Amino acid sequence: MDNQFINLNETNIDQEHLCCIIRSRVAHPGVEAKREWLKNRLKEGHVFRKLDVKGTVFIEYAPVESAWVPILGDNYLYLYCLWVDGEFKGKGYGKALLEYCIQDAKEKKKSGICLLGAKKQKHWLTNQNFVKSFGFDIVDSTPSGYELLALSFDGTKPTFTKNAKLERINNQELTIYYDDQCPFIEQKIMNVKTHCECNHIPITLHHIQSLKQAKDIPCVFNNYAVFYQGKFETVNLLELNMLDKIIAK
Structure with a gap:
């Protein structure tokens, strides 16, 4: 299945579909804003991996030190988004993408992977039950009920910032x-x-x-x-x- 996916890089980012918003003729301004943002993040170790189709099947993550989130964690990856939608659901793509991220983290000798969740699943956040099936646990929380989930390889834990x-x-x-x-x-x-x-x-x-x-x-x-x-x-x-x-x- 791995040969069905591609990672965005400085060479292909201008030509590749960015998955979230489907437009066949007119470029969506939000897509182009994302493309410009992502170009700068790729230099920082940001990964955007997608199914090689015009559809919503992708994972996006980055080293937590350079991730644009108020989270601290020594040597962790932060998972922004894992999204499989429409006709692509139920075909194992989400599992393959998350397994790729986990393997990538291990090969880079990371301490683990973390992501944002909540006591009650929120729209626009990665499915918490799905990642928990891979061993992610709640390691921190906020007064409003948001949670930080992590898969730790060495027993360390990331945290939300004080702010x-x-x-x-x-x-x-x-x-x-x-x-x-x-x-x-x-x-x-x-x-x-x-x-x-x-x-x-x-x-x-x-x-x-x-x-x-x-x-x-x-x-x-x-x-x-x-x-x-x-x-x-x-x-x-x-x-x-x-x-x-x-x-x-």
């Missing part, structure tokens, strides 16, 4: 932290911004553009995080009905 557990900011407006990693983000941000302008809802947007900014975020973060009235709400990309529910609280 990640704060989950409070002084700003009372709807506040969103985001980066360019997920190709859906640009469109979601524009939709939320337009909705807020039309409904006179004050909003503050923080576009994360550096590793330091990502490590210092005062909540868990996988590429997106939302606060309202100073309180952390979610890492889910906001649909407008969800936004309205948060504002109506």
Whole structure:
């Protein structure tokens, strides 16, 4: 099965499909923003491995030291996303991708692999039950119920940063932290911004553009995080009905 997959690199990244958003004719702006973000991350050991098709079958991970998340872990990999969708489900692709990541971590003599989860499975996060079947355990948690799962090879454990557990900011407006990693983000941000302008809802947007900014975020973060009235709400990309529910609280 391995010969069905390819890893993105500096040579092929401009031509390859990035899996999440399917577009046949017009380039999606979020895809191109992701492509530019990813070009810089490949130099840092970031891995994007995908099925060699135009579909959603991929895994994405990076050394935790250079991963844009408020997580600390000596010599760990951080798994951003493992996604198999549509007609490709049930064919063993998810298992093959995760096994590749585990083998890659062992060959690079890493201490383990970690990823973001939650007490209740959240949309946009890798399926926790699936990774737990490979030996991932909960090693840290936040007051709001998000969890850090890890597969440790040597008994060490990664942790959330101190800031990640704060989950409070002084700003009372709807506040969103985001980066360019997920190709859906640009469109979601524009939709939320337009909705807020039309409904006179004050909003503050923080576009994360550096590793330091990502490590210092005062909540868990996988590429997106939302606060309202100073309180952390979610890492889910906001649909407008969800936004309205948060504002109506």
